[in-house]
Amino acid sequence: MRNIFIVGLSLACIACTSPGLATECAPVIWDLENINYNPDGTSSSGTATSTRYCIADGAVQMDEFRSLDETGQTNFWSVSFHSADTEEGTSHTLWIMVGDPGYTIIPVTVNADGSRISGGSGADATGEFLERAQTTFSEDGSYLFEMGRSFDDGKTWIDPINVINAAMTDRAVPALPEALAPPMQEGADALPDDFPRGAPILDGTAEISTFERDGQLILQFASRYWEPNRWRLAEWVVGTDRVTFTEVEFD
Numbered sequence: 001m002r003n004i005f006i007v008g009l010s011l012a013c014i015a016c017t018s019p020g021l022a023t024e025c026a027p028v029i030w031d032l033e034n035i036n037y038n039p040d041g042t043s044s045s046g047t048a049t050s051t052r053y054c055i056a057d058g059a060v061q062m063d064e065f066r067s068l069d070e071t072g073q074t075n076f077w078s079v080s081f082h083s084a085d086t087e088e089g090t091s092h093t094l095w096i097m098v099g100d101p102g103y104t105i106i107p108v109t110v111n112a113d114g115s116r117i118s119g120g121s122g123a124d125a126t127g128e129f130l131e132r133a134q135t136t137f138s139e140d141g142s143y144l145f146e147m148g149r150s151f152d153d154g155k156t157w158i159d160p161i162n163v164i165n166a167a168m169t170d171r172a173v174p175a176l177p178e179a180l181a182p183p184m185q186e187g188a189d190a191l192p193d194d195f196p197r198g199a200p201i202l203d204g205t206a207e208i209s210t211f212e213r214d215g216q217l218i219l220q221f222a223s224r225y226w227e228p229n230r231w232r233l234a235e236w237v238v239g240t241d242r243v244t245f246t247e248v249e250f251d
Helices: 182-189
Strands: 002-010 028-037 043-055 060-068 074-083 089-097 103-110 116-124 127-137 143-150 158-168 199-201 206-213 216-225 230-237 242-249
Touching: 074 103, 074 216, 089 116, 089 216, 089 230, 182 216
Parallel strands: none
Antiparallel strands: 002 242, 028 043, 028 158, 043 060, 060 074, 074 089, 089 103, 103 116, 116 127, 127 143, 143 158, 199 206, 206 216, 216 230, 230 242
16 A cells, blocks of 8 residues: 545535435435437437435435446446435535546525526546536426536537436335445455545445534545545535545555
């Protein structure tokens, strides 16, 4: 193991939201049709699921996203965290991935009619971006999410770049995993003894913990990443645009 370094980030974003934000958290599973659009106008579609958990005594909604292959197996994991007590007004959401160190901080605007207009800024394997989106809801709990992104600071947009049709299901939300997946556990075992640890989520591909500090709710998300091989911990002040990252590199 070598080098422990910290990178601090605080992002200010344009108006935005998060799908399905509610004033009272309730566990639920959505089945998703996930459509991605390319700059040349072509598109590809696939299936996914979104599973909501209520954490920190219900103060935070955690939505686990799983992209599925043709056999129904998960080939990509990400998660979004939102303040569950947001009413009409503005808060923030953290969206973060496993495997790709990208993330987005998303200001959440909740209108009086329950509609959501969203946007934000972030980065992934394709680079830094701005994003904007609109979510419309149906009485049966389904929703339509339409998102655009700009990779040149808003000069041009791919809009839409992603469209999600989400249908609420009546399937029971499963219990969270009790252990990390083997490659993740291998990384966790190599951490210093005093490094923060959490509870497994996302089929054991990541960990989370929540606690209070100076009267503010803090959420930590951690997972193993490669190229370089490292353990990466994100610490978010819940409901704000403040997030910092701590990384431990492995030999």
